[in-house]
Amino acid sequence: MSVSEKADVLLGLQWGDEGKGKIVDVLTPGYNVIARFQGGPNAGHTLEFDGIKHVLHIIPSGIFHPEKINVIGNGVVIDPVIFEKEIIKLRARNVIPENNLLISKKAHLILPTHRLMDAALEAAKGKAKIGSTLKGIGPAYTDKVARNGLRIGDIAQGNFTDSYTKLRNNHLDLVEKYYKPCFGFNIDEFLVDGISFRDYEKLWLKSIDTLRKFTFVDSEILINEYLRSHKTILAEGAQGSLLDVDFGTYPFVTSSNTVCAGVCTGLGIAPSRVGNVYGIFKAYCTRVGNGPFPTELFDETGEMLRKTGNEFGSTTGRPRRCGWLDLPALKYSIMINGVTELIMMKTDVLSDLDTIKICTAYKYQGNNIDYIPYTYDNDSVEPVYTELAGWKKDLTTVTSTDEFPTELNSYIRFIEEYTGVPITFISVGPDRLQTIKR
Numbered sequence: 261m262s263v264s265e266k267a268d269v270l271l272g273l274q275w276g277d278e279g280k281g282k283i284v285d286v287l288t289p290g291y292n293v294i295a296r297f298q299g300g301p302n303a304g305h306t307l308e309f310d311g312i313k314h315v316l317h318i319i320p321s322g323i324f325h326p327e328k329i330n331v332i333g334n335g336v337v338i339d340p341v342i343f344e345k346e347i348i349k350l351r352a353r354n355v356i357p358e359n360n361l362l363i364s365k366k367a368h369l370i371l372p373t374h375r376l377m378d379a380a381l382e383a384a385k386g387k388a389k390i391g392s393t394l395k396g397i398g399p400a401y402t403d404k405v406a407r408n409g410l411r412i413g414d415i416a417q418g419n420f421t422d423s424y425t426k427l428r429n430n431h432l433d434l435v436e437k438y439y440k441p442c443f444g445f446n447i448d449e450f451l452v453d454g455i456s457f458r459d460y461e462k463l464w465l466k467s468i469d470t471l472r473k474f475t476f477v478d479s480e481i482l483i484n485e486y487l488r489s490h491k492t493i494l495a496e497g498a499q500g501s502l503l504d505v506d507f508g509t510y511p512f513v514t515s516s517n518t519v520c521a522g523v524c525t526g527l528g529i530a531p532s533r534v535g536n537v538y539g540i541f542k543a544y545c546t547r548v549g550n551g552p553f554p555t556e557l558f559d560e561t562g563e564m565l566r567k568t569g570n571e572f573g574s575t576t577g578r579p580r581r582c583g584w585l586d587l588p589a590l591k592y593s594i595m596i597n598g599v600t601e602l603i604m605m606k607t608d609v610l611s612d613l614d615t616i617k618i619c620t621a622y623k624y625q626g627n628n629i630d631y632i633p634y635t636y637d638n639d640s641v642e643p644v645y646t647e648l649a650g651w652k653k654d655l656t657t658v659t660s661t662d663e664f665p666t667e668l669n670s671y672i673r674f675i676e677e678y679t680g681v682p683i684t685f686i687s688v689g690p691d692r693l694q695t696i697k698r
Contacts, residue, residue, distance in 0.1 A: 265487050266535030267295075269523050271497030273593035275509075275547040277573070277580060278540040279605035279687060284321035284496050286685075286695050287538075292491040293329045294322030295483060297526030298516040299498030300337035300370060300400070302393040314353070319346050320496050323357055329486075330357075333479050334366035335516065335526020337400040338412065339375075340467035341453075341460070347470060363471070364479035365413030371424070372461040373431030374399040375452050380435055393549075401515035403427070412476055415468060428461075480528025487533060495523045501539075501593040509636060512551025520597040539599035539681070541590055543607045543671075546580040548573045552637040555583035555619045569609040584617045584645065587678050588630045594679055603685040604675070607668070608694075613650040616671065619643040620678065648674060655688040661698050672698075 270287065272278040288294055301317040316323070318338055320330040332338065350357050374396030382394065403409040410427060414420050435447060452460035486493060497518055502508045504518045516522060520537055523529065544565055547553045556562070562582045565571065571580035593599070610616055621628040622641040633641065651667035658664065664672075664686075672683050686696045 265490065266533050267483070267487065267493040267495050267523065267527070267529055268536040268538065269495045269497070269520050269534060269597075270538040270540065271518065271520060271597060272500035273502075273539045273541045273590055273597070273599070273602075274500045274545055274586075275502045275551075275553075276498075276500035277546055277548065277571075278500060278542055280496065280498070280540055281316060281321040282605075282687065282690065282692060283538070283540055283603055283685065283695070284494065285324065286692050287494060288322040288325050288328055290492065291322070291328065291494040293331060293483075293486055293493040294320040294496055295331040295333050295479075295493060295527055296320045296336050296496050296498065297333045298335040298518060298522045299514065300395060300397045301339050301342040302395045302397045302499070302514065314349075317346060318343050319350070319357065319361060322494070322496075323350065323361060324355060326356070326360055328360060329491075330361045331477075331479055331483065331527075332361070332363045332367055333483075333527045334364040335522060336364070337368045337370050337397060337404075338363075338471075339370040339396065339464075340471050341464050342395075344467040344470040358473055358475075362475050362477045362479070362482070363412055365411060365476045366479065367412045368400055368404050368409045369411065369414075370396040370400045371410065371428060371431065372396075372452065372457060372464045373428050373435075374403070375460075376435060376447065376450055376457055377431055379450060398515045399431075412471070415471060416476065483527050483529055484533075487529070495527060497522065501597060502589060504596075507596050509551050509632075512549065519593075534598075536601060537597055537599045538601050538603055539594060539597060540603045540605060541593075542569075542585075542605045543610050544569075544585050545583045545589075546571050548578055548580050552641075553581055553583060554622065554638060554641050554643045555586045555617075556581050556638075557583045561613070564612070565609060568612070569606050584619055584643070585675075586619045586643070587675070588619065588622060589632055590675075591630065591679050592632045594681055599681055601685075602675070602679065602681050602683040603687070604672070604683050605687040607686050608655040608688045611651060611653060611655055614652070615647050616650050617645040617647055618674065620646045646674075656694060658688050658696065661686075661696060 272280055322328045322330050377399040378394050378396045450457045499514045499518045501519050503514045505513050505515055524531055545555055565582035571582055621630050621644040624633055624641050648671055649667045651665040653665045676683055684698055688694045
C-alpha cells in the first residue's frame, strides 16, 4: 500500500479550541479531500485570512478552497438551522459550497427537540451540570445509539415528515411527562437561540430544504474510492482528545470519539488506512465548561492569557478557563492517538511573561505520576511544575525559525524531549500566514 492510499488525521490534544480550523486551512493545499469525521455544531473552527475571521461549526475547514472536495462524514451530527446559517455566510463571501461539499447519508440530524432535551437534562443535573453547549449534541447521539435517530438519507425518503413527527412527539412526551413535573421545565418558556421553541421548529423544517440542495453520498464508499484512486485525504476532528467520551475527563466530555480511532467509525476507513496524525495543542491550556483542570490559573496571569489570547468560545462566547501547559495530559493524548507530528498554537500569547511554568507530573496519592489517573480532579491531583525563562519578544511578525529567540527554542525542545514527538509547525498569530514550519 502506498502512502497516497492513507488518510492523514488532524485533531486536538487538549480540551478543544486548539486552533484546528486554522491548521486545516493551512494544510489543505496539500490534500485533495478534507473530511469531518465526528462532532457537530458544538465545535467552532476559526480561520482568519485577508483580515477576515471565519467561524465554521459543521462544514469542513477546507471549504474556502474551491478546488478541494469537502465531506461531512457519517460520524457528524447536523443541525439544519446552523448548517443553513453557515451556508449563508459562505455565500456572502463568494463561496459556493454546493460545488465542493458532500454530505454522508448516514450523518444524523439534530432535531429541535434534541435541543429541548439537552437543556432539560442539563437543568436536571443542577450543580453537577457538565457545561453543555446546549446544541442538542448529546441527545442526538443518544438517539443514534438507541437506534431511534433520523439521518440525512431519510430526508430523501417519502415518509420523512411522518418519521420526523413520530420522533419529535416521542421527545415531547418524554419532556412533558418526566422533566416538566420533576424539574419545572416549561416548553412554552424555552428559547432556542433567542426564539421560542415553536418558531425554531418552523425554522428547522424550512432549513431542511437548504440541505436538499446538496449532494448526499455513501461517504464510506466514496472515501475508500478516493483512497484507491490515490487522492490525498485529511480527516478533520472536532473538540479535543480530553473530551473523548471514552478517554476524556468523563463525565465532563462530549458525546463522540474525538480521538484518532473516531476516524475509522466516523468515515468508514480501516485502521491500516490511517497515515500521519497531526496533534494540535496550545502553548498553554484552556477549557470551556466544567470539569477538572489541574493547571488552571485564577490570578492575573490567567486573566492575561484570556485577554491576550482572546479566549472566548467561538460557539458559545463563554470565557475560557486558562492555565499552564499540562505535559502529562498532552503525553496521554499523544499515546491514545498515535500522534506523529505536533503543532503548537498561540505561542505568541506567552511573549510577555518573564517565566513560564510547565506541568511535568502530578502529585497523586503521595506519589509523583506522569499520566492521567482514573480519579482525575483538582482535589485528587496537584501539578508539579518546571519553570523556564520567557522569551520576551513579540512573535507576531516572525516569519522563520531563524528569528526564534533562544528561550522559545528551549521551550520547544523541552516539550519534544518530554513527549518524544517533533513539533513541526509553530503558530505565532491568528492569520494563516502566521504559521511557521520547522
